[in-house]
Amino acid sequence: MLGSPAFGKADLTNCERELIHLAGSVQSHGVLLALQEPELRVLQASANVEELLGASPAQLLGASVGRLGGDIERCVRRIASQGRLVDPEALRCRVDVNGNEREFEGALHRIDGDVLLVEIEPVGPACPIDTVDLPSQKLLALLGDAVHRISSASTIGTLSDTLVKCCRDMLGYDRVMVYKFDPDGHGKIIAEARDPRLESLLGHHYPATDIPQRARELYLRTRLRVLTDVHYVASPLVPQRLPGHDDELDMSLCYLRSMSPLHLQYLKNMGVTATLVVSLVREGRLWGLIACHHYSARNLRFAMRAAADLLAEVVSTRIAAIENYAYAQVAIQVRRLEQRLVEATSTEGDWRLALFRNPRTLLQPLDATGAALFQEGELLTAGETPNHAELRELLRWIDGQHFDGLFSCASVERAEPALASLTTMASGVVAVRLSSSRPDYLMWFRKEQLTSVTWAGDPSKPVLDDNDPLTLSPRRSFAAWSEIVRGTALPWSVTELALARAFGAALIDIIVQVNAVRFLIAEHQLAQIRTTVSNAKEPVMIADPHGRALFANRCFFELAGRGAGDDAAAAELGDLGDAAQWFQEPERVRQMLRTLAQERHSWRGELALDLGNGTSLPTALRAEPVSARDGSVLGFFLIFTDLRDSRRAAAAREHLEQSLSNAVRDEALSRQVDAADVIGAIVSNASLAAMDIADGNMGPTVVPLLEELEASTRRAAALYDRMKAFVG
Template structure:
């Protein structure tokens, strides 16, 4: 059984599992008190409380907060009833010896076996230290207003990241500020940097995934902002080390003063870094990247400045989601063009495959591919550079084994075929990178995009193949050398981006849809192929209904029966399906347009679903695509109706309406517009723009979750603004 090493006892072989959230000590620039609820008696204190208050930690144990003097007791009463899931900052005064001292305190709640405790972290606010960044609250608000406005104007990740690093450095004064983005394998790259001119640039440098252990990544998701004041600090332990009521270590996941792993401190020392700030960039609940700040002397930030950095990261995360989702939404435009071209080719030529490959660049360019391959019904069609047919058969056999039982259009991506399957190394010159989508549930039909081998330099911050020379974490660094180290990556293609994978998925889904329609046409044209075509249509994910030229139903697949909760027999008059819809007149007009007007129809109607299997009768929004299939002389050969469940987009619309209501409740509604200041207007404008970008997508399935995440982000932004204004009023 694999065990997790306690804090400070990890080495370079097991640091992934180090219990860094159970540090049991704090950085000494502040002190920590733990108070058991509901009595609010002090059960733990950091040993350095004596340096800050002149009282030994043991003398505080069991005492109420009122005995510390000042207004700490009043601060706790004011926070009563607050969730305190994350630290809430307040100004506080303590006077244990009658001499009043001012502190900034952050309070949060930790649940444990005996109920819960309050964790209070104090940092001196009176001292005018040279290493503490203290920006007046009005100036912070002005700076944030300009920053949020700049973020909202960006349209690419690069320009956004550049605006972020400039904004954070201007506010905090760190020597170096970077935006660090993770790739799908967890490796990181510096994509933006603002630095002192005397420092060597790190822009473009790559960092192995091992530089940030998994436990640290999990904490970055929970505790979005972390500050290290001086890498050379001596940690102050908790007294007692474990909670006397539970016998357990204090969960310090959300503690701002929490000591950092000795391995991480050694890592920073080897870089020559003295102080850091790290803020998380989160997208769809996952760690997208980090804002990483380095300083080469001790440096601390007042809590309002930290809140401002947190707000910058929060707004930037929202903009990242909007930019990336908007880019994905543009895929739908290209897919619709492809779909129309293939449908037209099917009607006029009888074969959509020829139209797909007639203009190779239309297939290759959107995904920056050097080759493309379609394998359909046992035949290959290729465009651009591709391997030989025997090599392609071996490649498809391997890909099909990797894909397994995944649904159609689920992408498979690989940027180094030789590493993933050495037996296919001979394909490297033309197919080092492969992006594949499966087009059928019953046959190994695939559309593949290929990228040939690309020799390129990767600049690593230290040699990634030499992480250590021994195993003593206190004497050896995670990597001794941080000099730029370049390697030529052979047998590798340019990795497929998230947008490209999304585009492949959309292309595959469109082709799967087209294939269902085409096979329905073939059912009308080639009767002797009926059995084969019928099986394909019957297994299609898309609900399809086919009618002949006499407007009688020839076939309805199982997907349609499940969607409509109805059986429809062959020979049923097509006009009778108008009874399926809540608005029968509208459905009748749709059928009239297609059957008598011989014109295509596309629109949204509501299916009236009967009670079935314990489910109550409901109305289901569907998009209906009705096409008339002409013969060569223009007469109608038959009709095809394809149904698409639109309940997902409706949920997206409901989610957007819910977000708008939440904005109104939070004071961002139109009635409150005259009272808004520039920062509030900027945050609202950014949120509104993000909401529009997110909602402007045909693929509606992730939209409700993204809008809900945007609402949560707005709530956090509102709270952070309130905190900053609290400090402004206090000032």
């Protein structure tokens, strides 16, 4: 890749692009073999095969892997016949080493369709590094206890503290940390369990540059990486390239792949000798890492690695559940707000008065110090805010940005220096767009807050005076280094941003209702209001007191599959009773309309629209009569909601629950009691997560979240099988 330094040739000016997946060598405690199918001919081997397998590269290249003796060929063929092997599969085998049959374990995966990459390392006394192992019963007991404790954690802090303690008890590393990434890629240690002799790193920040983007991508592809000894001498691949291939071997999924010299120097500067790093993944993104450090050489048996990988998968599921439960609480707060504003609209004629009457109810949920509403050219404020002229300058700047309905910034001064005067009152801002046709926004503000950030070393001094790659140091000193951060507010949390977005959605819905009422009250306002109603994202119909359709917006006609809405199309509807033919149960619709007109009570229910092509569309309907002050009915408005997403979410949840039920039943029939206990705990954790996710009511995002949860649970079960393969 143009501009990307080769492996081992990077410095801190270009390490972000280092080709770390083309390492061309392995850690010396294991060997790599590239085998050509179907003969399983050795195409490439790490140079240490003679030391660990008793045969030199020259003796192996071109020969069948069966040349190594033992049962390695049979084991490789058995696994190779099971599928595509796009992800590594566990391998246990024996090799005849200088007349003695020795046990090996590792993994293999397939590249380029017919090349198998086999990685193995010796087990037992033949292993050159101290290797941690636990009896299977003890490992299962520790794993089961950890899953139960993790499943009961109700906050990210409690979950992280539980995780590091369980990992240290099970794996025995000197230090275990949970490292969480913020939206800018910087990391912070949010939990730690350590040997009491070690200085704490809890709360330390690490700049985003400490983990290059290419490394982050590999953390998503290979969830677990072990470094047994930072002082290892890398064993190169022989030959350097696969025969017949122009490029170097892609080692992205190789667990023995050599690590970047920059990373090794980084660890040496910290005094760390061995590491285990496991990815925590949330919705396909790297949420954080479990980072284990040891201060002497250390290896793990594959059963232990599989247990750690499984535990990280369970934790990722719990993170999703905890964060989505917060969204459920957001929905409750928004419903309460919406109720208050609807009541204010009907009694006072203006929802904005209720929104700003009690500033605390508007500011507290987002922990804001001020707020402003720009709506239809008017400006209302609450709390401590800049003056109106400054606020309108801020509005013009935000309206010129590109975002998806919600804008957030913790430092307006840094993003737009021309607005530095706002820092005292509005250093941080969140803005939700309320209209697609006008610059209408609800904004929250936070004051500047001087913050002391503790970094693990001075982030502004990453290299030595020279730039010699041999002496290059990503962080020469890891002594705590504090920085006073000015011109910024406390960052907005994920939950606070979700709450702001939900508030905005509720206000948009209320605005649609208010504008529908205005439509009926005053014909002379029709031209001003029509654009707002017509462009609303909610499908809506409006009728006069006699049930004659006055208006239906585009979203309604698009929902019903009848093309774009306009006055002519609305006129074709005629009486609302005539529109009943657009539904699968026209008589039920007519009865609802008669009841609405006679009893003058709102109606809520579900109706299926007939799309005219043999298909239907489930909708939720809210029908409201609008009364004049004298008690007469001015008319009605009907607002529709597409229920396809919620139905798909319900089906996905039902499918997941059935899948989990089958998993429990199958495990109870096929596994021993201790195994069923672990699988049962994993399934129980997934069931709790499913309930929390579904209760979050996040619309279209629920289905992929539940599908991700099911895939995660299946992967956890597969990891359990892998672990059993090593401890059985």
